[in-house]
Amino acid sequence: MAEREVILDIRDLQVHYVVRTGTIRGVDHVDLMVYQGETLGLVGESACGKSTLGRAILRLVPEPGEIVGGQILFDGQDLLKKDEKEMTSLRGKRISMIFQDPMTSLNPLQRIDQHFIETIRTHDPQISKREALDMAARMFDRLGIQRERLTDYPHQLSGGMRQRVMIGLALILNSDLVIADEPTTSLDVIVEAQILDLLKHLKEMYPMTLVLISHNLGIVSELADRLAVMYAGKLVEVAPAQPLFDEPLHPYTQGLLASVPNIRLEDTVLRTMQGAPPNLIHPPPGCRFHPRCPYVMDRCREQEPPFLKVGPERWAMCWLYEKS
Numbered sequence: 001m002a003e004r005e006v007i008l009d010i011r012d013l014q015v016h017y018v019v020r021t022g023t024i025r026g027v028d029h030v031d032l033m034v035y036q037g038e039t040l041g042l043v044g045e046s047a048c049g050k051s052t053l054g055r056a057i058l059r060l061v062p063e064p065g066e067i068v069g070g071q072i073l074f075d076g077q078d079l080l081k082k083d084e085k086e087m088t089s090l091r092g093k094r095i096s097m098i099f100q101d102p103m104t105s106l107n108p109l110q111r112i113d114q115h116f117i118e119t120i121r122t123h124d125p126q127i128s129k130r131e132a133l134d135m136a137a138r139m140f141d142r143l144g145i146q147r148e149r150l151t152d153y154p155h156q157l158s159g160g161m162r163q164r165v166m167i168g169l170a171l172i173l174n175s176d177l178v179i180a181d182e183p184t185t186s187l188d189v190i191v192e193a194q195i196l197d198l199l200k201h202l203k204e205m206y207p208m209t210l211v212l213i214s215h216n217l218g219i220v221s222e223l224a225d226r227l228a229v230m231y232a233g234k235l236v237e238v239a240p241a242q243p244l245f246d247e248p249l250h251p252y253t254q255g256l257l258a259s260v261p262n263i264r265l266e267d268t269v270l271r272t273m274q275g276a277p278p279n280l281i282h283p284p285p286g287c288r289f290h291p292r293c294p295y296v297m298d299r300c301r302e303q304e305p306p307f308l309k310v311g312p313e314r315w316a317m318c319w320l321y322e323k324s
């Protein structure tokens, strides 16, 4: 297979939230590569660190969160070494993010066309308002929204339209890397399917790399070329999508897949996942999944497994795959 170009190389990333009761290790020593042009699905149960990882890439971790270690190499340059001015010029232009809740990301007092003009002209003041409006109108055609809705305020649009607008704002500057954080969470299933179709369609039109964050494996299965599975702040499995759906290796991934109604696993031990994710202030020692794992062994309770290469393009953090 031809060597693929790496657009994003996350190394040993650590993001902490220091709260009254202790330190939450939201992202705990994570290594992850994203290849140019692919769609990478980042999945896991709620509070496993997906959004924190996504936001860390843009250096937008909310307070009291702090990136305390590691590297985020984008096009070979460490984003953690850039100053705020350099990050501002990268955001939107090279890397953009589609957030979960458009209502909190859009300014309720600003018309949609003004959002587009501002986004475009902040990065390129040479573009006139007229040109920016033309760009926005053409984007609305691609988003499947009538152009006259450009002059609406956010509250005048439906939830699905607002999410389309967010996608349009993320793509308007042809970002190389787009991070979509649960882009359909607040929508009903029909609108959700339309937004996923739209993302699929836009992915074919724009040469972007997409990181799609979701707790829902069913959603990610529609779009992803590869999957990265997170559990309790750690990355526990990385694999191309189809092999992972055919044969999930990490017991957590097996449990996650078995609990998705439309992705059926034959002969799996797990049907529903026992227990709940751990508290990230005092995570279990050894393998963090051990209190819930049906294959737990003595060493799992004491020693954390390394991230093991277990096949072509496949990695899993589990002692079951250690070669003796």
Ligand code: ATP
Binding pocket: 017, 019, 024, 025, 026, 044, 045, 046, 047, 048, 049, 050, 051, 052, 053, 062, 063, 064, 065, 215, 280
């Ligand atoms: P969800 O799907 O619910 O958004 P997630 O997988 O994206 O979950 P994160 O939101 O990244 O997970 O949260 C990871 C950990 O960091 C959780 O324990 C969460 O409670 C904690 N956390 C996230 N944001 C904050 C914050 N602003 N202050 C304190 N702790 C936070």
Ligand code: SF4
Binding pocket: 250, 251, 252, 287, 288, 289, 290, 293, 294, 295, 296, 297, 300, 305, 317, 318, 319, 320
């Ligand atoms: Fe289960 Fe042990 Fe593998 Fe953890 S390391 S997932 S406890 S078998």
